[in-house]
Amino acid sequence: MLDRLLIRSRAVPSDPPKRRGATTLGPSRDRFGLLKAVLAAVPWGQALMGAGIVLLAALVPWGASQVLSAMDRQVMAIDVTGALVGESRTDLERSAGKWVGRSFFATDLSDIKEALEQRPWVESAAVKRVWPDRLQIEVREKKPLAYWNSDRLVSRNGELFAPANPEVAGRLPRLAGPDERVKEVISMAQTMADTLTGHDLGFAGLNLEQRGAWTLTLANGIEVVLGRDQVEERFERFITVYQERLASRSDEVSRVDARYSNGVAVQWKSAETASRSKS
Template sequence: MLDRVLVRSRAVPPEPPRRRGATSIGPEGSSFGPLRQLLAAVPWQQVGLGGVIILLAAMVPWGTGQVLAAMDRKIMAIDVAGQLVGETRTALEREAGDWLGKSFFATDLADVKADLEQRPWVESAAVKRVWPDRLLIEIREKKPLAYWNNDKLVSRSGQLFAPANRDVAGKLPLLSGPDERVSEVIRMARSFAETLTERGIGFAGLTLEERGAWTLTLANGIEVALGRDQVEERFERFLTVYEGRLAVRADEVRRVDARYTNGVAVQWKNLDPASGAKS
């Protein structure tokens, strides 16, 4: 006889009623909901376009380099332009000749410019490329104002330079003095020259000695000692005496000393020592 065994199982709660039209999501699917919403909000078309633009921008330098490399040639000629007095085109072209045969694009034009501006006469040099294989160099020379200390020139901008062919500057005044006081000498020389020119008297030079004394030289060769003090006043006193009494005998005058308080001392050419006579 079989024994009956009663097996009791735990009660399983009934499933909650589903809303009509609703879909149940299991535990696995619920964690991707926010991610899907985030991805859906991304403007993928704009992102793709931006990526393409960035890629193209990154390729531009590389592409440019490839194009220049394909187009590059050697420098075959150098042309020099500018109004030249102290320099010659042949000498400048020879100076720049080190760049012949070098890369048209890779050559640093600043190096060419710097090298040319080391030459004494060259104030500035402008260098540019001329396709396909030439360099054009435009030279601006220093404009000499006067000779300086018998071995240099001084430009209108106050630069001292010492070219080997300084005599090509032609007839210029002679200025002398310590190099560090060149600006002062130029300023004084311009002042004297302007006043003399207004009165029809030629200016030939000006000297500033180490101890500070000034000596003026006229175009007719007369030297005028002005000393260290009251230089402008002494210069005006000399002009008064010169125009009043000495101009008519200028070819007889060797030197005028204007360092006196009342008048000047004149040294005549027919007298060896200074006469000491005051005018």
């Protein structure tokens, strides 16, 4: 009986008092849970590496410009190289001399190239920097093929140009005709020159008149009138007649008119001119 009383008399903890007006809450939520999840999902190693690369890419140009600025100096000399005939090395160096004293690194080499290629004789100019303070220019001149209309030259590329000193080109064939037909004249001249060479004759010039008539000049001074039509056939006929009838008396011949269908008309030099040419 006593045991029972002792068990019953044990203090049973009462429920904690409830606050008036309070509502019972569930487990408290973590306010930063979403942020932590986002941060946990970010690959921080790759992100930091990417940021480092971006920073490095931004710093490289800046660093390079600082190094170049520290190394930069003025251009002190300009050297011109190349096989020159029409141009003067001194004149070229003087023309490029306005770049002396400018920044070695900041100077735009394309400006120098463009300026030099405006000169009549210059086909191309290659410009490069030579550390620490020089520029080197390699000039390639136009190769003249013939004189054109007595006051200009035509290059092997068919380009007409008018230097102040065309005579330095030396002994060249003389071609003439309308400027817009220059390539046609060159083509005809090359064909005729090859044929003449095969018959031991020299080519000196070819003239295309505005109305379309052709006149050939041989190296021995004989003029051959070929006209406008059937030019190739007339030229071949002249070659045949010359070899058979005129070769032995070529120093007496002044002009041959090949515009006839059955032969050629020969204009002979005067007796005085012929005797002078023989002596």
